[in-house]
Amino acid sequence: MRRLADGLALGYVVAVYAFIYLPVAVLVLFSFQESRLPIPPFDGPSLRWYAAVFADRRLTDALANSLLVALLSSALAALLGFLAAYGLARYRLPASGLQRALLTAPLSVSYLIIGLGLLIMFSRLGVPRSLLTVGIGHTVINLPLCFAITYSQMGAHQENVERAARDLGAREWQVMLLVTAPMLLPAILAGFLLSVTFSWDEFIIAFLLSRFDVTLPVEIWSLLRSGLNPRNNAVGSVVFLFSFALVLVMELLLFRRGRRR
Amino acid sequence: MAAVRAARRQRLRGFAFVLPALLWTAAFFLLPFAFMVAMSLWRRVGGRILESWTLENYADFFGRPHFLEGLANSLEITLTVTVISVLFAYPLAWIIAEKVPERWQRAALMLAVLPFWTSYVVRSYAWLLVLAHDGVVNRALLAVGLVEAPLVLASTRTATVIGFVHFFVMLLTLTIYANLRQLSPNYARAAADLGAGPVRIFLHVILPLTLPGVMVGAFLTFVLAIGDYVTPQILGGNNELVLPQIIMLQIGRRADLPSASAMAIVLMAVVTLVYFACARWLRLERA
Amino acid sequence: MTADVEVLGVSHRFGEVAALRDVTLSIGAGRFAVLLGPSGCGKTTLLSVIGGFLFPSAGRVRIAGRDVTGLPAARRPTTTVFQDYALFPHMRLGANVAFGLRMRRVPRAEREARAEAMLRLVGLEGMAAKMPHELSGGQRQRVALARALAVEPEVLLLDEPLGALDLKLRRQMQDELKAIQRRVGTTFVHVTHDQEEAMAIADEIVVMNAGRVMDQGPPERVYLRPRSRFSAAFMGEANFVPVRLRREGDGIAILGPFGTHPLPAERLADPAATGGRAELAFRPEHVNLGDAPPGTLDLGEGTVRDIAFSGSHRRARIALDALDGGEIVAYLPQAMEVSATARLRLHLDPARAILLPAEDGESRCGG
Ligand SMILES: Nc1ncnc2c1ncn2[C@@H]1O[C@H](COP(=O)(O)OP(=O)(O)OP(=O)(O)O)[C@@H](O)[C@H]1O
Ligand SMILES: [Mg+2]
Numbered sequence: 005m006r007r008l009a010d011g012l013a014l015g016y017v018v019a020v021y022a023f024i025y026l027p028v029a030v031l032v033l034f035s036f037q038e039s040r041l042p043i044p045p046f047d048g049p050s051l052r053w054y055a056a057v058f059a060d061r062r063l064t065d066a067l068a069n070s071l072l073v074a075l076l077s078s079a080l081a082a083l084l085g086f087l088a089a090y091g092l093a094r095y096r097l098p099a100s101g102l103q104r105a106l107l108t109a110p111l112s113v114s115y116l117i118i119g120l121g122l123l124i125m126f127s128r129l130g131v132p133r134s135l136l137t138v139g140i141g142h143t144v145i146n147l148p149l150c151f152a153i154t155y156s157q158m159g160a161h162q163e164n165v166e167r168a169a170r171d172l173g174a175r176e177w178q179v180m181l182l183v184t185a186p187m188l189l190p191a192i193l194a195g196f197l198l199s200v201t202f203s204w205d206e207f208i209i210a211f212l213l214s215r216f217d218v219t220l221p222v223e224i225w226s227l228l229r230s231g232l233n234p235r236n237n238a239v240g241s242v243v244f245l246f247s248f249a250l251v252l253v254m255e256l257l258l259f260r261r262g263r264r265r
Numbered sequence: 266m267a268a269v270r271a272a273r274r275q276r277l278r279g280f281a282f283v284l285p286a287l288l289w290t291a292a293f294f295l296l297p298f299a300f301m302v303a304m305s306l307w308r309r310v311g312g313r314i315l316e317s318w319t320l321e322n323y324a325d326f327f328g329r330p331h332f333l334e335g336l337a338n339s340l341e342i343t344l345t346v347t348v349i350s351v352l353f354a355y356p357l358a359w360i361i362a363e364k365v366p367e368r369w370q371r372a373a374l375m376l377a378v379l380p381f382w383t384s385y386v387v388r389s390y391a392w393l394l395v396l397a398h399d400g401v402v403n404r405a406l407l408a409v410g411l412v413e414a415p416l417v418l419a420s421t422r423t424a425t426v427i428g429f430v431h432f433f434v435m436l437l438t439l440t441i442y443a444n445l446r447q448l449s450p451n452y453a454r455a456a457a458d459l460g461a462g463p464v465r466i467f468l469h470v471i472l473p474l475t476l477p478g479v480m481v482g483a484f485l486t487f488v489l490a491i492g493d494y495v496t497p498q499i500l501g502g503n504n505e506l507v508l509p510q511i512i513m514l515q516i517g518r519r520a521d522l523p524s525a526s527a528m529a530i531v532l533m534a535v536v537t538l539v540y541f542a543c544a545r546w547l548r549l550e551r552a
Numbered sequence: 553m554t555a556d557v558e559v560l561g562v563s564h565r566f567g568e569v570a571a572l573r574d575v576t577l578s579i580g581a582g583r584f585a586v587l588l589g590p591s592g593c594g595k596t597t598l599l600s601v602i603g604g605f606l607f608p609s610a611g612r613v614r615i616a617g618r619d620v621t622g623l624p625a626a627r628r629p630t631t632t633v634f635q636d637y638a639l640f641p642h643m644r645l646g647a648n649v650a651f652g653l654r655m656r657r658v659p660r661a662e663r664e665a666r667a668e669a670m671l672r673l674v675g676l677e678g679m680a681a682k683m684p685h686e687l688s689g690g691q692r693q694r695v696a697l698a699r700a701l702a703v704e705p706e707v708l709l710l711d712e713p714l715g716a717l718d719l720k721l722r723r724q725m726q727d728e729l730k731a732i733q734r735r736v737g738t739t740f741v742h743v744t745h746d747q748e749e750a751m752a753i754a755d756e757i758v759v760m761n762a763g764r765v766m767d768q769g770p771p772e773r774v775y776l777r778p779r780s781r782f783s784a785a786f787m788g789e790a791n792f793v794p795v796r797l798r799r800e801g802d803g804i805a806i807l808g809p810f811g812t813h814p815l816p817a818e819r820l821a822d823p824a825a826t827g828g829r830a831e832l833a834f835r836p837e838h839v840n841l842g843d844a845p846p847g848t849l850d851l852g853e854g855t856v857r858d859i860a861f862s863g864s865h866r867r868a869r870i871a872l873d874a875l876d877g878g879e880i881v882a883y884l885p886q887a888m889e890v891s892a893t894a895r896l897r898l899h900l901d902p903a904r905a906i907l908l909p910a911e912d913g914e915s916r917c918g919g
Contacts, residue, residue, distance in 0.1 A: 013360045020357050021377065024435060027391035028380045030401050034394065043399045088286035095279020107286055110294050114492025114536075116509050117529045121297030124304050124522055144293045147286060164638040167605060171625045171632050172652035172703060176278075186642040205384050208494055212516070221386045228390055228499065232397060240387035247382040255375065 028244065035237035042234045053238040063239060066223035070204055073135055073219055077142040078150075078199035084143075085150025086192050090184060093158035094166070104155075108148045118144060119209035126213070133215040141209040146202060150195035157191040190257060197254045201247060305526035314523065322527035332511060332528070336535070339507040342422065343491040346429040347483050353430065354437035355479065361438075362445040374442055381435040389499040392428045393419055396500070420502030428500045429493075433486045440485070444478030445471075484543055488536055508532055554737050555616035555629060555706035556581040557602060562611030564597055571597040572608065573763040579756060581616075584733050584740045586750040589760035590786070595743040596635075596711055598760070602741060603709045604628045615707060629706035633713045637696040639684040645671065645695055646680030652703035670698040673732065690721045697729075701736060710742040714749065726752050747787050751775065759783040781908050784833050791839075791880040793832045794910065806832060806907070809874040813849050815902055829910040834900055837865070839882035844899035851898040854880075856890055870896060 034042035036049035057063055088107055092100055110118060122141050123133075131137065162184070169183045185192070207221040214222060220243065227236055305322055308315045326332045357377065365373045380388065395401050396418035403415040418424055452474065456466045494509040501507070506514075508528060515525035557579040564572040571594045579585040587595045600606035602613055604625035612621045620628050631652070640648050646667045647654075653663035668680055674694035684692060693713055700708055713729070714722045730753045733740045744750055750757050751771040759767040759774060759782070767774055767783035778784035781792065795808035805814045844850035854872040857879060865883040868890065872880060882898065884890060 010364065013356075013364050016356055017360055020353060020434065024377060024380055024431065026401075027388060027395050027431065028383060030394050031383075031387070031391040041399075042394055043397060044401060044404045084286040084289055088283045091279045091282025091284075095275060095282075097276060097279050097283065103283060103287060106290055106295075110290070112488065112536075112540075113533065114488070114509075116492050116494055116512065117301075117533060118294065118297070120512070120516065120525060120529050121301040122293065123516070124526065125297040125300040127522075128300060140293055143289065147289060151286065161636050161638070164634050164636055165640060167625070168632070168634055168638040168699075169640070169651065171603065171605075171630075172699070173626045173655035174651075175626075178655065183640055187640065189642070201382060205382075207386050221384055224384070224386050224390075228386070232394060236390060237394070240384065240390060243384040243387055244380075244382075247384065248379065251379070251382050 031237050032241045032244070034234055035241045037234040037237070040234070042232050042237050053234040054242075056235050057238045057242065063220075063223060063227075066218055066220045069135055069217050070220040073139045073142060073210075074200045074203040077139040077203050078146055078196050080139075081143045081146035081150045081199050082192055082196040085147055085152075085195060086154050086185070086188070088151050089155035089158055090180070093155060094163065107151050110144055111148045111152075115145060115206065115208050119212040122209070123212045133213050135214065135217050135219075137213040138210045138219060141213050142199075142203040142206060145206070145209070146195075146199035149198060149202070150192070153195040153198070154188055154191045157188055162187060193257060194254065197250060197257070201250050201254075204250075205247065301526045301529060304523050305530050307523045309521045309523050312520075322524045323531070325524060326527055326531060335506050335508045335511040336531070338422075338505050339491050339509075339532075340535075342425055342429070342497070342507060343487055345426055346433060346490050347486045349426070349430050350433035350437050350486055351479060351483055353434045354482075355441055357434070358438045358441035358445055362442055374439070377438050378435040381432070381439075385432075385495055386499070388432065389428050389496050392424065392431065392500055396424050396427070419500070420504060422501060422505055425497045425501035425507075428496045429490050432496070433490065436489075437479075437482045437486065440482035441475065441479055444475045447478075448474055480543060484540070487539060491536065492532065554582045554739050557585075557707055557739060557741065558614040559598070559602065560612045560614070562598070562601055562608045562613065564594075564601060564606065564608045564610075570763050572601070575611070575760075575763070575765055577758055577765055577768055579739060579741060581739055582737050583755045584730065584742065584753060585756040585758060586754035587741065587743045587758050587760060588745065588747060588750040588786070589766075590745060593760045594763040595745075595760060597763075599632070599709050599711050599741065599743055602707070603630050603632045605632075630709055631700040631703060631705040633693075633696045633700045633708065633710040635711045635713070635715055637692045639692055639695055639699070641684055643684075644680060645676065645682050645684070645687075648684065648695055649680075649699045649702050651699065656703065666702060667698075670702045671695075673701070673735070674698045675728070689716050690725060693717065693725065697732070701732075701738070705738060707739045707741060710740065712743050712745070714744070714746075722746075722749065723752075729753060751787075759786060761786070776904075776906075778833075778906060778908070781831060781833070784906060784908065789836050789881055790833050790906075791836065792908075793875065793878075793880075795830055795832045795907075797828065797830045797907075806830070808832065809872075810849060810851060813902065815905065815907065831908040831910050833906040833908055834904060836867070836881045836883040838900060838904040839880070840899050840901065841884070841888075841896060842899070843897060847902070849900040849902050849905060851880075851900055853895055853897050856892055856894045856896060859884070859890055859892060861886075866890070870898070872898075 033046060034048075035053055036046075036051070037053070038047045038050040088103075091097065092104060097103065119141060122137065122144075125131075126133065126137055165187060166179050166183055169179045174182065205221065206219075207225065210219045211222050211225065218226075224236070224239055224243070227233075227239065230236075304314075306318050306320065308317070308319055308321060361370055361373050361377070383391075393400075397403070398415050398417070398419065400419075402418065403412075406412045407415065448471065452470050453466050456470045461469065492509060494513055497507045497510055498513075501510075509532070512525050512528045512532070515521045515528065559575055559577050562572055562575045563570070575594075575598060587598060589595055597606065601608050602615075604620065604623055604627070607622065612619055614620065615629060625632075640651065643651070646664060649667040649670050650658075650663040653666060658666070664680075668677075671677060671680055674697050676691060676694055676698070679691075684695065687695065693716075697710075697713070710729075714725050717725060726749055729740075729742075742753065754771050757767075757769065757771050757774045758765055759778075759780075761782045766780045766786075767778055769779075774783060775787050778787060778790075784790045784792075793808060793810075795806045798805045798807060800814055803814055803816045805812050839851070840848075851872060852874040854870040856868050857871050858869045860867050863886075865886055866888065868882050868884050869879050870882055871877045890896070
């Protein structure tokens with residue numbers, strides 16, 4: 005009986021994992037295809053499509069744009085989020101519930117709607133679409149995340165630690181710079197890295213708010229119009245590798261923190 | 266007196282920390298929303314936007330079968346996806362939490378959600394590869410002899426659902442696993458002590474206790490799926506359009522921002538309605 | 553490096569909750585004072601008021617004769633050892649201990665030397681390069697102490713510093729704390745709800761309940777001559793019997809279930825309350841067995857209801873005939889084996905008897 009149940013469980017897990025990995029496996033496998041169509045039979049391995057990807061200026065430019073937007077908008081979101089979390093966790097402010105609700109509200113609204121709103125506003129105000137407007141949009145969606153993560157880490161214990169610093173003669177800016185920020189660094193960093201992965205991957209806002217310079221997902225989107233193509237597989241595999249590396253860094257950071265507790 | 270002044274100064278200083286984030290959110294979230302609401306009450310006539318207040322965009326939306334069908338498609342697909350995803354993810358999360366040895370759980374979980382981090386656009390494209398006319402699935406089915414001619418999978422509602430389920434199974438596995446792990450094993454032990462068998466323990470103890478968490482995950486699935494444009498556009502093609510696709514058509518091809526705004530607001534209203542309908546089960550606030 | 557602390561009529565409210573009500577006390581320079589009381593009685597609040605983390609709704613705080621009521625923590629000659637230690641998690645022990653000196657712009661070499669000396673003082677020599685998360689609870693406690701002492705405060709405030717330690721470690725740390733206090737000579741104000749701990753380390757105990765000071769004095773006095781029913785009960789087990797009082801020459805006489813018995817007037821904790829009702833209190837270990845010799849207070853006969861072995865003595869609940877079967881607790885000698893229904897005759901040395909003013913609406917701590 006038990007054996008049977010365990011066997012069924014194993015079978016189920018294998019089936020679901022297969023489902024989860026099927027598209028990734030197919031994507032990566034056919035990125036090494038020799039011929040022009042990424043469909044069976046596999047006739048690789050060949051690196052020609054990767055060569056094509058890295059030779060494509062538009063793609064490498066888009067990659068650089070994506071990195072720029074992701075890093076800057078995430079840094080801004082992490083900074084604003086940390087400051088807001090500090091203010092709301094450490095001071096008794098009027099309507100603090102309302103302030104928290106406002107700061108986290110963008111989490112519950114579709115990216116499409118956020119993007120559309122910004123598109124309308126910028127076009128009415130005559131602000132041209134550019135990487136800057138994309139970065140603004142990404143900061144809007146990542147700020148709530150950074151805020152919520154740091155805010156949840158500012159407990160009574162952390163407050164006591166700050167109090168101890170003040171007790172020993174630290175001024176407010178010293179408390180913030182020497183104690184609070186370093187103490188919360190894991191949370192701030194987690195918010196930042198999560199924001200980088202989201203921004204890096206974000207399509208619809210970037211699509212609506214960019215014009216000449218575009219980010220990688222938007223560039224890939226326009227490539228997809230060419231249909232199935234091993235070059236698209238190669239781009240996708242590179243993107244996957246990058247995201248994977250980011251997640252690994254994050255996991256290692258969080259894991260290290262987990263061990264400390 | 267001095268105490269009151271000191272308290273005011275403290276408040277002002279605290280407010281100074283929050284202010285930049287508040288201003289940012291007001292300027293780039295609230296204000297655009299206001300612009301969108303205003304826009305939804307204007308009209309686009311002959312390539313120009315007429316700034317006189319009217320509800321015609323909304324009347325249009327509810328008056329045209331084409332648009333209403335989009336809304337219906339959105340709801341049907343999203344509900345299907347939510348239900349299927351929960352049904353797939355719960356057993357997986359449960360097996361990882363209960364059957365996998367403690368030290369391997371984290372790895373098993375990481376492995377289960379790794380493709381979550383592939384680019385959203387790329388993931389849909391990958392499914393297109395898999396489901397294409399000459400793709401892996403059809404080749405396999407033909408080779409085994411299950412079908413005689415290749416199935417039409419790409420550019421169908423089925424493809425959209427598969428693409429969504431793939432994404433949300435991973436997301437839900439994460440949230441449900443976290444939920445199951447939070448439960449003290451003593452609940453199950455106490456129930457077993459009192460004579461409940463494994464099935465009854467699950468039905469009467471584990472399931473009810475994890476239901477709130479599952480509901481939160483399901484709601485998240487609903488919100489993310491109903492607002493998504495990429496997956497239905499790549500996998501569903503131009504057959505049965507969902508609301509975000511129609512909105513994007515208004516923006517792109519027709520440059521009709523007023524009617525796009527009205528539809529976006531209808532979409533938001535639907536999500537809000539669903540939120541209030543399940544608010545009973547949703548405790549999104551910090552406990 | 554040491555100063556006296558005076559708290560004058562301090563009250564503090566948190567919204568509806570009155571955490572401190574008109575608290576007045578003074579602690580001499582170089583003394584080891586312990587604030588003792590049940591959970592929620594306002595100990596942490598009082599400590600925060602002294603330390604400058606909380607500004608009281610009313611009243612004043614003076615340290616070394618200087619009014620510090622409006623000063624923030626950083627500008628008071630006090631430092632605090634927090635209940636959860638509040639070590640800086642991202643700094644090595646050396647940097648933790650030297651933090652206060654760094655804020656005072658002490659040059660690096662000097663503050664490192666001082667930090668090392670402080671770590672030696674608390675028995676953590678050579679561990680300056682460790683991180684807080686590498687330490688055990690007891691070690692963290694010592695670091696917190698070293699950090700607070702490094703800036704040579706005049707008054708050190710400790711909020712349940714031993715609360716998170718297991719019993720054995722706690723008793724050991726008590727002795728160390730006391731030794732360190734003797735060595736540095738700083739005034740210590742220590743919060744606890746463990747009366748054994750309080751008696752072991754204090755020069756001076758302040759018993760608190762529901763935001764009020766119920767008693768203050770050296771441990772022996774507070775234990776043997778408590779000034780309120782609350783402190784009598786909180787400082788260990790006690791029996792209470794209601795009696796009436798009558799003036800009789802120089803002294804007083806008590807009238808009650810045990811007959812009439814003269815006592816010297818100073819027996820009464822609060823002499824102003826003579827006349828009318830009072831309460832006779834006595835500790836279980838002061839109950840003696842056998843016929844009452846002349847001059848002792850005869851408790852009459854009683855039946856043992858229950859008896860339990862507790863190591864150094866046997867704890868018995870005895871129903872006294874004089875109290876119509878009302879029970880008292882007595883500690884019987886360890887060597888004496890008594891059956892659960894035995895009849896015993898008991899008496900009390902009047903020198904051990906405590907007289908307390910009767911309390912009507914006795915207020916207890918919420919929570
Ligand atoms: N920040 C606060 N807001 C509201 N009420 C508070 C606050 N801090 C303390 N109180 C209340 O004031 C009273 C005294 O609290 P305090 O922390 O001083 O007690 P304590 O004697 O230190 O208790 P414990 O031994 O549990 O630490 C309690 O009733 C508590 O609920
Ligand atoms: Mg306390």
